[in-house]
Amino acid sequence: MCEILKTEAITTDSLMITIALILYSLSLITQAGTAFFAFLLAKKSPSPFKWGWIFLGIGLFLMLGRRISPIASILETSHFNLLDSILSLLISTALLIGVIGIHRLMSRINSDNDLLIALSQIDPLTKCLSRTESLYKLSNEIKRSFRSKNHLSILEIDIDRFKLINDEHGHAIGDEVLCSLTRSIKNLLRVNDHLGRIGGEEFIVILPETNQESASIIAERIRKEIEQTTNFAQTSNRPVRLTISIGIATLIPIDSIYSIDSLGISLLKQADDAMYRAKNNGRNQIAL
Numbered sequence: 001m002c003e004i005l006k007t008e009a010i011t012t013d014s015l016m017i018t019i020a021l022i023l024y025s026l027s028l029i030t031q032a033g034t035a036f037f038a039f040l041l042a043k044k045s046p047s048p049f050k051w052g053w054i055f056l057g058i059g060l061f062l063m064l065g066r067r068i069s070p071i072a073s074i075l076e077t078s079h080f081n082l083l084d085s086i087l088s089l090l091i092s093t094a095l096l097i098g099v100i101g102i103h104r105l106m107s108r109i110n111s112d113n114d115l116l117i118a119l120s121q122i123d124p125l126t127k128c129l130s131r132t133e134s135l136y137k138l139s140n141e142i143k144r145s146f147r148s149k150n151h152l153s154i155l156e157i158d159i160d161r162f163k164l165i166n167d168e169h170g171h172a173i174g175d176e177v178l179c180s181l182t183r184s185i186k187n188l189l190r191v192n193d194h195l196g197r198i199g200g201e202e203f204i205v206i207l208p209e210t211n212q213e214s215a216s217i218i219a220e221r222i223r224k225e226i227e228q229t230t231n232f233a234q235t236s237n238r239p240v241r242l243t244i245s246i247g248i249a250t251l252i253p254i255d256s257i258y259s260i261d262s263l264g265i266s267l268l269k270q271a272d273d274a275m276y277r278a279k280n281n282g283r284n285q286i287a288l
């Protein structure tokens with residue numbers, strides 16, 4: 001009888017030892033996997049986050065000793081603590097879930113960030129460049145013009161009597177007209193040119209490596225195309241036609257005492273003054 005009880009106790013003990021060993025091993029594998037995952041994320045992440053992941057990975061890696069020592073102790077002495085093995089697995093699992101959670105949160109923040117950057121660069125209605133991005137592109141092109149010693153031209157385009165279009169057809173049709181006009185202008189530009197909306201019905205075209213003569217030819221081509229288009233609003237029951245006035249300004253890249261920002265502002269002012277001259281001379285024309 002005593003012998004049977006002793007055998008049963010030994011069997012139960014071996015089972016418990018096996019369970020504890022399995023739990024500690026699972027905990028070890030989970031934590032090693034988490035450390036490996038953190039190193040993998042470090043490789044893919046940009047600088048500020050990279051170091052966070054590296055230190056987390058190193059911490060998890062060093063803590064593997066805490067998972068290995070109970071396994072070694074059981075194998076050496078057959079002493080085990082079932083509760084500790086359960087806790088060990090719970091801690092490793094919690095660490096893995098935590099790392100996955102932080103990774104998902106950071107991916108979300110990154111994609112929201114990308115969206116915000118895209119929104120600040122693109123005009124939400126017409127999908128051409130926003131005013132901020134247009135001015136940024138302009139200062140970059142001014143720098144490039146000085147480096148390459150090539151002329152740079154800009155066009156300021158303003159729709160003539162756009163208020164009348166809004167009043168006659170409604171604001172929604174007015175918005176459709178702005179979108180169609182953007183598409184029409186884009187179709188006439190080269191891939192290196194930039195088109196941006198800098199005001200309600202005011203656009204800028206940045207023409208790199210373009211002198212005043214070429215800029216006038218491009219401006220006239222755009223003006224003519226818009227004048228000849230028979231309808232800018234497909235959803236309107238009456239066709240919407242329009243004309244535009246264009247002011248042209250050209251930068252000649254000779255040594256200047258002015259900063260890039262002042263040159264950009266002055267170029268915009270020249271184009272704006274030219275555009276108002278075109279308006280004052282009767283609209284539907286280009287002016288230098």
Ligand SMILES: Nc1nc2c(ncn2[C@@H]2O[C@H](COP(=O)(O)OP(=O)(O)OP(=O)(O)O)[C@@H](O)[C@H]2O)c(=O)[nH]1
Pocket residue numbers: 125158159160161162163164166170171172173174175178199200201279283
């Ligand atoms: N539909 C629509 N209209 C806009 C938008 N932004 C500005 N506008 C309108 O554009 C019109 C601009 O009017 P004005 O500045 O008087 O100029 P205009 O009527 O085009 O006349 P000129 O420029 O002198 O030829 C206003 O009626 C604004 O409400 C927009 O995003 N959508």
